[in-house]
Amino acid sequence: xxxxxxxxxxxxxxxxxxxxxxxxINKTDFSLLDSEAVFIELDKEIKLYDSSLILNFNPFTQxxxxxxxxxxxxxxxxxxxxxxxxxxxxIPLKIKRELNxxxxxxRKIESSDILNKIKYFKKTIILEKIEYDxxxxxxxASTELMRxxxxxxxxxxxxxxxxxxxxPGVITEPLNISFESSKTLNIETIxxxxxxxxxxxxxxxxxxxxxxxxxxxxxxxxxxxxEKSKSAFISGNSNFNTQSTLSNSLNLLWNNxxxxxxxGIIIFLSENKMGLGxxxxxxxIENRLDQSGSKKYQYIKDLEHFNFLRLIKDKFEIYAxxxxxxxxxxxxxxxxxxxxxxxxxxxxxxxxxxxxxxxxLNSELTHTLEPNIQL
Numbered sequence: 001x002x003x004x005x006x007x008x009x010x011x012x013x014x015x016x017x018x019x020x021x022x023x024x025i026n027k028t029d030f031s032l033l034d035s036e037a038v039f040i041e042l043d044k045e046i047k048l049y050d051s052s053l054i055l056n057f058n059p060f061t062q063x064x065x066x067x068x069x070x071x072x073x074x075x076x077x078x079x080x081x082x083x084x085x086x087x088x089x090x091i092p093l094k095i096k097r098e099l100n101x102x103x104x105x106x107r108k109i110e111s112s113d114i115l116n117k118i119k120y121f122k123k124t125i126i127l128e129k130i131e132y133d134x135x136x137x138x139x140x141a142s143t144e145l146m147r148x149x150x151x152x153x154x155x156x157x158x159x160x161x162x163x164x165x166x167x168p169g170v171i172t173e174p175l176n177i178s179f180e181s182s183k184t185l186n187i188e189t190i191x192x193x194x195x196x197x198x199x200x201x202x203x204x205x206x207x208x209x210x211x212x213x214x215x216x217x218x219x220x221x222x223x224x225x226x227e228k229s230k231s232a233f234i235s236g237n238s239n240f241n242t243q244s245t246l247s248n249s250l251n252l253l254w255n256n257x258x259x260x261x262x263x264g265i266i267i268f269l270s271e272n273k274m275g276l277g278x279x280x281x282x283x284x285i286e287n288r289l290d291q292s293g294s295k296k297y298q299y300i301k302d303l304e305h306f307n308f309l310r311l312i313k314d315k316f317e318i319y320a321x322x323x324x325x326x327x328x329x330x331x332x333x334x335x336x337x338x339x340x341x342x343x344x345x346x347x348x349x350x351x352x353x354x355x356x357x358x359x360x361l362n363s364e365l366t367h368t369l370e371p372n373i374q375l
Contacts, residue, residue: 002017002019002022003016004017004025004359006233006235006237006269006340006359006361007235007236007237007242007243007269007361007362008235008237008243008269008271008321009237009243009244009271009273010092010237010240012237013269013339013340014340015233015340015341015344015359016341016344017344017357017359020354021344021348021354021355021356021357022356022357022359023226023227023229023356023357023358024226024227024358024359025359025361026224026226026256026259026358026359026360026361026366026368027360027361027362027366028195028221028222028361028362028365028366030193030195030200030221030222031200032197032198032199032200033198033199033200033201033202035065038065038066038069038199038202039069041202041204042066042069042070042073042190042202042204043069043073045202045204045205046070046073046125046188046190046204048070048073048074048077048079048082048123049079049122049123050079050080050081050122051081051120051121051122051123052074052079052081052082052083052121052122052123052124052125053082053083053084053085053117053118053120053121053123053124053125054067054070054082054083054084054085054125054127055084055085055086055109055114055117055118055124055125055126055127056084056085056086056087056088056106056126056127056128057086057087057088057126057128057141057144057145057147057148058087058088058128058129058139058144058241059086059088059090059091059095059106059240059241060129060192060194060240060241061095061194061196061240062129062192062194062195062198062199063127063129063192064095064098064099065199066127066190066192066199066202067084067099067102067104067106067127068102068104070082071102071103071104081121083107083121084104084105084106084107085106085107085108085109085117086106086107086108086109087108087109087110087111087114087148088108088241089108090240090241090244090274091106091240092240095240111148111149114145114148114149115149115185118185118187123186123188124185124186124187124188125187125188125189125190126141126144126145126187126188126189126190126207127189127190127192128140128141128144128189128190128191128192129191129192129193129194130191130192130193130211130214130215130218131364131365132168132169132218132222132255132363132364132365132366132367133168133251133255134166134167134168134251134254134255134304134308135157135161135166135167135172135174135304136157136172136174136175136178137167137168137169137170137171137172137174137175138168138169138171138175138211138214138215138218140189140191140211140214140215141182141187141189141191141207141210141211142175142178142179142181142182142207142208142211143174143175143178145178145181145182145185145187145207146177146178146181146182147301150181151299153177153178153180153181154299155298155299156177157173157174157177157178157299158174158299158303158304160172160173160174160177161174161304161307162307163307163311164307164311165308165311165312166254166255166257166308166312168254168255168256168367169219169223169367169369171215179207179208179211182207182208183207183208187206187207188204188205188206188207188210189203189204189205189206189207189210189211190202190203190204190210191203191204191210191211191213191214192214193214193217193218193221193365195362195365196237200217200221201214201217203217218365222365222366222367223367223368223369224366224367224368224369225368225369225370225371226259226358226368226369226370226371227370227371228258228259228260228261228370229259229260229261229264229356229357229358230260230261230264230265230351230355230356231260231264231265231266231267231347231350231351231355231357231358232256232259232260232264232265232266232267232357232358232359232360233267233268233269233340233343233357233358233359233360234252234253234256234257234266234267234268234269234360234363235252235268235269235360235361235362235363236249236252236269236361236362236363236364236365237361237362242364243269243270243271243272244271244272244273244274245272245274245275245276245277246270246272246275246276246277246281246322246324246328246329247276247277247279247281247301247302247305248277249268249269249270249271249272249320249322250270250305250308251364252268252269252270252363252364253266253268253318253363254308254312255363255364255366255367256360256363256366256367256368257312257316258368258370259358259360259368260316260358262315262316263315263316263317264316264317265316265317265319265346265347265350265351266316266317266318266319267319267320267321267337267340267343267346267347268318268319268320268321268363269320269321269322269340270320270321270322270324271322271323272322272323272324273323275324276324276328277301277302278301279300279301279302279303280300280301280302280303280305280306281302281305281332283300284306284331284332285328285331285332309332309333313332313333313334314333317335318333318334318335319334319335319336319337319343319346320334320335320336320337321336321337321338321339321340321343322336344357
């Protein structure tokens with residue numbers, strides 16, 4: 001039996017599966033920059049001044065070497081006022097310790113304070129990882145800035161996806177709206193393509209052009225052609241926030257559900273140590289949100305998942321492996337299995353001992369396509 005490790009929260013769990021049951025294994029497998037190349041790229045592209053702000057929305061492991069370089073650069077050039085902020089509260093202690101050991105402090109910022117904080121500093125640089133995203137097509141600096149700070153534009157963007165299936169890997173109208181909203185601010189970005197092993201590429205510059213260059217590169221290295229299967233395991237683990245909430249985990253599902261034939265079985269890993277997420281999913285579980293609200297244009301966080309669930313959940317048997325109470329997931333129309341091997345047994349019981357199963361790893365960085373689709 002091959003050893004296949006699926007990302008589950010901050011760790012991995014093994015899937016014991018026979019070779020003959022594997023249709024294919026889809027994952028990102030790209031080359032990585034060495035530390036010297038990373039330093040040269042940042043040193044060449046990023047200029048710091050007194051009163052510089054580094055802003056991050058979704059922390060990721062490979063931001064550590066980047067922040068070390070920025071911190072050293074600020075010391076060399078005598079930058080007196082450099083501050084680093086993140087929206088996330090989910091930074092593992094070991095990463096905080098590593099940053100602290102290098103004299104780097106990351107402060108927490110609320111979304112309501114971001115625009116005022118940007119105005120206070122002479123220069124703002126957003127440091128963000130590029131991923132696939134079912135709402136915008138791609139996730140990066142402009143999309144996360146719009147989610148946090150431009151509610152009217154989010155309403156406009158949400159109105160364009162109602163009654164539409166997820167659109168990962170596509171330059172969507174919401175993505176273009178995010179570019180337009182970000183142009184009102186004087187911001188530079190560091191867009192990073194990376195996995196757990198290291199950094200593939202870095203694109204620095206203005207918020208739109210650097211994002212588009214990153215998208216072009218991501219498309220080249222991470223889109224995979226595959227035959228549709230009757231069943232699939234979907235997981236992701238190149239970012240410690242990827243499965244922290246059900247909201248984040250559902251993005252993994254939406255990014256690659258299309259690899260499975262209708263009426264097939266999808267099992268996605270969804271550890272969710274931080275729960276449902278502080279948005280529409282939580283409100284619905286607590287009976288504070290009518291699911292018919294997914295067709296309203298007034299956007300609240302995570303509302304897109306109801307749109308996607310309404311369109312997709314009845315076309316597949318969707319199972320989650322999660323620490324969330326079963327009653328929560330069942331209310332959303334998602335079944336549960338307690339462990340990976342139980343998921344495998346469920347598939348083999350449904351389709352027989354010779355069933356062929358797709359395995360999709362790093363679903364935040366991998367996008368599966370049918371063989372006849374042009375890359």
